[in-house]
């Protein structure tokens with residue numbers, strides 16, 4: 311039996327569903343919230359709802375954005391012949407922080423994982439093929455994580471996307487094996503981009 315009032319217990323349960331928030335952190339945050347000043351809590355609640363209302367996925371690249379197409383897709387100074395293919399929208403932030411990539415992006419939305427029921431048609435591959443048909447894309451740099459599924463997905467894509475006049479490369483150098491982009495520091499990421507290897 312919990313000594314906590316029901317409303318706190320359900321707040322803890324809701325927070326515990328967030329990524330990276332375990333039961334103890336959820337409890338600490340919940341207890342902090344219920345004891346904080348009302349305006350502070352109201353501001354937090356409003357910021358959550360406001361962000362959720364405003365943010366959408368860019369219909370072209372899949373980035374998180376307040377307007378579609380997103381500022382990167384819309385930026386004429388960026389190299390439209392070079393596309394960096396990432397797993398998740400947040401990976402764009404990691405690469406942008408490295409400050410070396412001047413091309414555009416495409417978010418795959420996951421990687422092929424038959425065991426988890428993720429098939430190629432669940433990913434944004436058809437959207438990328440559409441872009442290949444309409445945009446002057448000359449190179450795709452695959453920046454998926456370097457584990458078994460990331461490898462398998464990269465090889466599948468290199469085969470499926472292969473067409474004349476298109477270079478497909480993959481970042482590899484310096485990225486720790488089995489890790490995602492979020493764990494790489496900026497220098498490692500910019501070296502990984504520079505040291506990309508051609509796949510086709």
Ligand SMILES: [Zn+2]
Pocket residue numbers: 368369370371372373379380381382383384
């Ligand atoms: Zn975009």
